[in-house]
Amino acid sequence: MKMNRKNAVTSFPLIALAFWMAGCGSGASSSTTATSSAGQAEASAPRENALSAESNMLKLDEAMITRIKVEEVSEQPIPRLLTATGKVQFNEDRMARILAPVNGQVQQMSAKVGDILHKGENLFFIKSREVAAAVTEHLESHKDLDLDEKTYAMTKDLFEHQAASRISLQQAESDLAKAKARVARTEESLRVLGLDVHEMNPSGDLNSRIPVRTPLAGTVIERPVTEGQFVQPDSTPLLTIADLSSVWVLADIFERDLSQVKVGQRAEVKTEAYPEHRFMARVTRIGDIVDPATRTVKVRFLVSNPDVHLKPEMFASVILFLDESERGLTVPAKAVFTERSRNFVYVRIADREFARRQVEVLADGSGRLRISSGLKQGEKVVSDGVLLLRQQEGRGES
Numbered sequence: 001m002k003m004n005r006k007n008a009v010t011s012f013p014l015i016a017l018a019f020w021m022a023g024c025g026s027g028a029s030s031s032t033t034a035t036s037s038a039g040q041a042e043a044s045a046p047r048e049n050a051l052s053a054e055s056n057m058l059k060l061d062e063a064m065i066t067r068i069k070v071e072e073v074s075e076q077p078i079p080r081l082l083t084a085t086g087k088v089q090f091n092e093d094r095m096a097r098i099l100a101p102v103n104g105q106v107q108q109m110s111a112k113v114g115d116i117l118h119k120g121e122n123l124f125f126i127k128s129r130e131v132a133a134a135v136t137e138h139l140e141s142h143k144d145l146d147l148d149e150k151t152y153a154m155t156k157d158l159f160e161h162q163a164a165s166r167i168s169l170q171q172a173e174s175d176l177a178k179a180k181a182r183v184a185r186t187e188e189s190l191r192v193l194g195l196d197v198h199e200m201n202p203s204g205d206l207n208s209r210i211p212v213r214t215p216l217a218g219t220v221i222e223r224p225v226t227e228g229q230f231v232q233p234d235s236t237p238l239l240t241i242a243d244l245s246s247v248w249v250l251a252d253i254f255e256r257d258l259s260q261v262k263v264g265q266r267a268e269v270k271t272e273a274y275p276e277h278r279f280m281a282r283v284t285r286i287g288d289i290v291d292p293a294t295r296t297v298k299v300r301f302l303v304s305n306p307d308v309h310l311k312p313e314m315f316a317s318v319i320l321f322l323d324e325s326e327r328g329l330t331v332p333a334k335a336v337f338t339e340r341s342r343n344f345v346y347v348r349i350a351d352r353e354f355a356r357r358q359v360e361v362l363a364d365g366s367g368r369l370r371i372s373s374g375l376k377q378g379e380k381v382v383s384d385g386v387l388l389l390r391q392q393e394g395r396g397e398s
Helices: 002-055 129-160 166-193 255-260 386-397
Strands: 069-072 074-090 095-098 104-107 122-127 209-213 218-222 239-242 246-254 266-270 279-290 296-304 315-332 337-339 342-348 353-363 368-373 380-384
Touching: 074 296, 104 129, 129 166, 246 255, 246 279, 246 315, 255 296, 266 296, 315 380, 380 386
Parallel strands: none
Antiparallel strands: 069 380, 074 246, 074 315, 095 239, 104 122, 122 209, 218 239, 246 296, 266 279, 266 315, 279 296, 315 368, 337 342, 342 353, 342 380, 353 368
């Protein structure tokens, strides 16, 4: 009995050790199983992503297919591009700074800042003693002309009937010529002052006033003068008018790129205000001075602005198309759409199946976009009907 008790005490630690090892084995097995499950999950993840990508495939019916057009991605000559930053400025060739033609008082000021005017439209009147004197002289010259014409006619008739001498006729002819010259001189003086002699009122207050008209169509951008103010010809401009249907963009071109820029080269201008709009432009002048701080030269671009979207002092980016060209893949600009600052196209995968694909694009300038990555030559993209596919894609996601 004593011996059995001793054996029992000795074997108890062995039994405990066996149970502990069994427990460790079970834990290791569980760990292996967990690792195996994680590995299977990781292996299955790409397959699920692939299925998700396939689920974004758009399959169109026959009716919808007829409403879209596809175009093959092709390699075409593409001009090399040079980009620069600049600022919109007034086209100074289409600006008018209105000065006072005579000393006088401003009356009937009708033009206001922001008004859009037609060429020849009245801006205001100036009442002036100088004008009154010019009008008076003009009226007197016409009276003298009438008298000299009658004197000449009478003298000529008398001479023909031998009742007047040749000297008298020659004197009448000389007086008539002088009267005509004086009338011409006074009419020219009135035209310089801005008066139309054919519309002039021969009496009343209008004799001392002249209208000031705009020499071009445009917008009033400054008007420092006010009603009743006295002005003189050497004063600052009374109004400034600018035709904004075209503007300048002054861009900074680095010295190292200057040899590639030539007058007449075409360009495109973009602004933050209208990121989807490209304004056509051309180089009209290359500056003569290099900025010592930035090592850049001012280059002037003439930009068409019929809708007056571009405003002076706007910042702009300029894409200049250089004379040299290279070949690259292009698609129509309307084939590319933007979402969250990324560009996409719809690629035809099969006859009626299309898939969205992200692409990187650069401007071409001929209504096309250069594809720098995302497409291969020969692939076909939707060129007309992109909006239709986007709507269809939206319905599928909902």
